[in-house]
Amino acid sequence: MSPRRVTLAEVAERAGVSRSTASLVLAGRSRELRISHSVEQQVIAAAKELDYRRNAVSVGLRTGKTRTIGFVSDTVATSRLAGDMIKGAVEAARERDLLLFIGETEGEEDLEVGLLQAMHDRQVDGIIFASMFTRAVETPAALTTGPAVLLNAVPKGQSTLSSVVPDEIGAGRSAAQVLLDAGHRDGIHLIGVGPRIRDVPPEALAGVQRLTGIHEVFTGAGVELAGGRICSDWQPELGYEATRELLRETTPSALICLNDRIAVGAYQALDDFGLKVPSDVSVVSFDDHPVATWIRPKLTTIALPHYELGRKAVEVLLREMDSDSEGSAPLGETHRLPMPVRLRDSVAARS
């Protein structure tokens, strides 16, 4: 059924030259190898007439370069997150004529191993190993055999892998600063993590880092957090419960929710108690999930730059690939991307 592809041999024949010559011309090495102008034009014309395209599989076998990279993540479906990260990676890849393989491990070790093998079997030029929430990961052995980059994850223990992560500490600083700028100094409560750093499970890297940034800024301003409530899972339901418990005891001046889903629950709890956002209580949050603009008032939040993370990962991977092909060692740098503030309507000035 498929009308067999045109091969280099056919182009060469039509142009009346050898395959070698045709290959050289099409690789742009005519000058270098002193191919005459007329022959060059004939080859180019023949290729155009036959609508010739290189067979990438063959080139891959011969050169070892497939212009293909693997994108492995623990899951591709949780939240919108994945979509934008993949989108960023896919677009950055396409601009460089690379194609992306994608796969997911669901956090299972054997799937991970199998997937990385399947990709190496197909001779990918490099691998992006992504996590859907920021965390420290055990680096799979299969990643050390070629260029690789960690995305939204940092290596557990020492490692020569480069990684790309959002600047969560900076995000914490921004959130605190937003409240400070609006004049809030008292009655500021956290929803999602305890008020002290040791009240956060350390696996939730984003949590401790955001909290670190928050503390940093408040301490610098002489402001003390009024309290904080842990949520075992950062879902609306848990945010709702945690906020209700808080409101039964006191009426806060401002809430810092550890993500937008928690904030959705917090809005509902505030509504239950007849409190208005932002006139009674201000709310800041993290992530910039689409829902942040759907709720009323629109939520001020510190955005996870998913799209940029995806793009950056392929850029860093390309640098690793270059350094690999030059025989030099992996770069092993950590790239932190800023998390931009989305100022909306959930924070009011306090006199």
Next chain:
Amino acid sequence: MSPRRVTLAEVAERAGVSRSTASLVLAGRSRELRISHSVEQQVIAAAKELDYRRNAVSVGLRTGKTRTIGFVSDTVATSRLAGDMIKGAVEAARERDLLLFIGETEGEEDLEVGLLQAMHDRQVDGIIFASMFTRAVETPAALTTGPAVLLNAVPKGQSTLSSVVPDEIGAGRSAAQVLLDAGHRDGIHLIGVGPRIRDVPPEALAGVQRLTGIHEVFTGAGVELAGGRICSDWQPELGYEATRELLRETTPSALICLNDRIAVGAYQALDDFGLKVPSDVSVVSFDDHPVATWIRPKLTTIALPHYELGRKAVEVLLREMDSDSEGSAPLGETHRLPMPVRLRDSVAARS
């Protein structure tokens, strides 16, 4: 840096046989070609000791089969939709030892052409051409040269391509039936599309089909729709506006929102008018977006089976690939997947 992969030649040498023999054994053709048991065991042992894995690129070149499929969509990031569809496809592919290339066209023709070329250059075994919202698409010429399946889209004009789509008409029927079962017969309004089929822009295939199903059931039950309001875009804001306009004129008994985002807006408008869901007004919707369980009361909605759509697309594509390799014509069937009802708390019984 990469410790060069073990090749078949090395396995053969270690086992003391020719490459041909090693190849045959590892392909499981020992019986067929009368390879002695002892030789067979030696080869297998050698392969295991060296941790040999076939080079998929080489196999691809030799056999023309790369165990790779392309997933091309107009966009991979809009809504959670894409994530689940891709997840379904990725998992179904992995179970069959296939890897997925992904790419997005952003609806631009030249990107689409380039992407399909890039995939064909890499000798993909087949292509899934996905749309992120159900619609009729012009079939790209590049899809007719090999096995391909349309996902969430139907071919414009006649075509031999198979397609996989959600059963939107059935979804419309389900939504109507949910209200009928709860005793609603009067004051039922639509938010998102006009009450009559001709009040829907035909590009919005989901809209006309959902409405078709709704009409079918209501007509069969002798029930007439009280009205409907078009939303130019199915977003919360537009749903909010449309619902407010409606509420200024009348108080409905039930709302059928054309998707969950519109329903979010409708909830807000109802709240503005002091109307309670579901005691004052019942609400049914479509899609089962995550937000449906975040709002209060939880939304009864007819779910888009994204994950299953992705899986099904791979299954159908595999059948097309089989029929292609047998030299028979493409199957050209349309597969409609049921959209399940998620009964939650937004519909109350009317006496």
Next chain:
DNA sequence: GCCGGTTGCTAAATCGTGTTAGCAGGGCGC
């Protein structure tokens, strides 16, 4: 007339595998 250098191209090997035709050797029948 010989040597050396340039110009312009090609033959042939290579990447790692799949596959087909065929070879060597042994056993058997007559």
Next chain:
DNA sequence: GCGCCCTGCTAACACGATTTAGCAACCGGC
């Protein structure tokens, strides 16, 4: 002793490109 069949394996080509070494022809100088 010859022919034939079977068993068990291998040689050799193919897939579609890249790349290196080298060949033929011409030119110029002495």
